[in-house]
Amino acid sequence: MSDRLPLQNFEAEEAILGGILLDPEAISRVAELLQPESFAFEPHKIIYRSTLTLHFQGKPTDLMTVATWLADQNLLEKVGGQLKLTQLVESTVSAVNIDQYGLLVLDKQVRRRLVNAGNTIIELAYDTSQDLETVLDKAEQQIFNISQVRPQQDLVSIGETLIDTFQEIEDRNEGISLPGIPCGFYDLDAMTGGFQRSDLIIIAGRPSMGKCLSFDSKIVLSDGSFVTIEDIYNRQKAQILTLKNNWKFKITEPSDFIDDGIKPVFRVTTKLGRFVESTLTHPFLTIQGWRPLGELKPGDKIAVPRQLNCFGTEKLPEYQVKILGYLLGDGGLTNINRISFKDSPESTPPTPPY
Numbered sequence: 001m002s003d004r005l006p007l008q009n010f011e012a013e014e015a016i017l018g019g020i021l022l023d024p025e026a027i028s029r030v031a032e033l034l035q036p037e038s039f040a041f042e043p044h045k046i047i048y049r050s051t052l053t054l055h056f057q058g059k060p061t062d063l064m065t066v067a068t069w070l071a072d073q074n075l076l077e078k079v080g081g082q083l084k085l086t087q088l089v090e091s092t093v094s095a096v097n098i099d100q101y102g103l104l105v106l107d108k109q110v111r112r113r114l115v116n117a118g119n120t121i122i123e124l125a126y127d128t129s130q131d132l133e134t135v136l137d138k139a140e141q142q143i144f145n146i147s148q149v150r151p152q153q154d155l156v157s158i159g160e161t162l163i164d165t166f167q168e169i170e171d172r173n174e175g176i177s178l179p180g181i182p183c184g185f186y187d188l189d190a191m192t193g194g195f196q197r198s199d200l201i202i203i204a205g206r207p208s209m210g211k212c213l214s215f216d217s218k219i220v221l222s223d224g225s226f227v228t229i230e231d232i233y234n235r236q237k238a239q240i241l242t243l244k245n246n247w248k249f250k251i252t253e254p255s256d257f258i259d260d261g262i263k264p265v266f267r268v269t270t271k272l273g274r275f276v277e278s279t280l281t282h283p284f285l286t287i288q289g290w291r292p293l294g295e296l297k298p299g300d301k302i303a304v305p306r307q308l309n310c311f312g313t314e315k316l317p318e319y320q321v322k323i324l325g326y327l328l329g330d331g332g333l334t335n336i337n338r339i340s341f342k343d344s345p346e347s348t349p350p351t352p353p354y
Contacts, residue, residue, distance in 0.1 A: 006040075007040070007108050007111045007112045007115065008040035008041070008108055008112075009040075009104050009105055009107075009108050010040075010041065012101045012104040012105050013039050013040065013041060013044045013105055014044075014088055014091060014092075015091075015092060015097075015098070015101045016030060016034070016048075016098055016101045016102060016105065017044060017047050017048060017051075017088050018088040018089055018091055018092025018095075019092055019094070019095030019098040019101070020048075020051050020061050020095070020098075021051075021061065021062060021063050021066060021085065021088055021089045021092075022089055022092050022094070022095055023094070023095040024060045024061045024062050026095035026098050027051055027052070027055045027061050028055070029095075029098055029099050029102070030098055030099065030102040031052060031055060033099075033102045033103075033106060034048070034102050034105060034106060036048050036049040036052070037109070038105050038106060038109045039105065040108065040109075040112070042078075043078065043079040043080055043084065046070070046075050046078060046079050047066070047070070047079050047085070047088075050066055050069050050070055050073075050075070051066060053069070054066065054069060063085055063086070063089055066085060067082055067085055110146060113145075113146050114146055117142040117143060117145075117146055120142055121139045121142055124138055124139055125139075180192065180193050180194025180195045181194050181195040182194050182195075212263065212278060212279040212281065212282055213229055213265075213276065213277065213278045213279075213282060214229070214265045214277035214278065215228065215229055215230040215233075216228050216229070216230065216277075217229050217276060217277060217278075219232060219238075219240055220240070220241055220308055221238060221239060221240060222239040222240065222241070222251045223239075223314075224308075232254070232257070233257050236257050237253075238253065238254060239251050239252070239253055240252065240253070240254065241308065243285075249305070249308065263279050264279070264280075265277045265278060265279055266278065266279075266280065266293060268284070268293065268296075268302070270302070270304065274304060278293055279293070280292060280293050280294035281293070281294065284296060284302045284303075285302060285303040286300060286301060286302055286303070287301060
């Protein structure tokens with residue numbers, strides 16, 4: 001135990017006091033960080049306490065003012081007299097690093113308190129007159145009190161505070177700012193006002209939820225026709241194609257029809273000119289699997305179907321099926337008011353008049 005260094009930093013304490021005496025504005029950078037008890041040496045405690053008192057009274061903390069205050073309180077000789085204060089100023093080059101010196105002094109203070117707490121816990125452990133639960137509670141309280149020593153934010157100008165406050169009030173009044181932390185989901189932010197301190201918000205959803213396209217996006221139905229999402233929502237019924245785990249399309253029915261409100265949508269355009277408009281949370285199939293639009297960037301590859309094998313259920317008369325066959329084979333509609341075929345008379349029936 002005797003070879004351990006003392007938990008104190010004499011040089012850092014002197015640098016802080018010298019910086020305060022040299023630059024009266026420097027004390028505002030450590031006033032919220034250090035207390036007189038943070039200093040290990042009694043004279044340093046007295047000097048720092050005097051500068052804090054003058055600072056909170058709105059008075060300067062220069063060499064002459066501090067010396068006068070200590071003399072009026074009969075404390076000047078206890079700190080080493082005028083010579084001690086002069087030495088502090090002369091040994092200090094500037095107060096530019098006073099913040100870092102403050103952290104060094106605070107570190108030693110916390111360690112001293114930890115040693116004292118350890119000694120107290122040892123005494124508690126040997127005190128058999130108390131219940132074990134009581135001893136453990138008191139021991140935990142000793143450590144908890146130490147953990148509460150944290151550097152606090154420095155003092156700021158009231159002008160800066162007012163500017164930020166009025167700007168925040170104006171943003172909230174215009175509806176462009178939230179009182180809490182936004183989560184990125186617009187409807188949830190509207191309901192909660194953003195995440196607040198001490199709030200426990202559990203977000204859950206049913207399977208197959210979270211995909212959102214623009215209301216005018218066209219969807220292929222099982223009969224091969226195209227309708228918009230808005231039409232499907234109004235009908236509350238539809239048979240659509242869905243991609244299964246085997247990468248094949250299958251006809252299915254939506255599990256629910258939900259109006260997801262108004263949200264910003266973004267157009268995704270492929271090199272072939274195909275496009276779709278969706279929200280940032282809509283998933284797209286990529287080489288790395290399903291990824292939301294918000295994670296994609298220009299140049300990423302997304303999957304699109306080569307063909308959609310959709311056939312209608314309506315039966316056509318035989319003559320209409322034949323005409324369609326003729327047109328697909330050798331027919332044409334280039335002649336005005338009639339259908340023509342370019343094949344030999346022996347192999348092709350006469351062109352029906354229309």
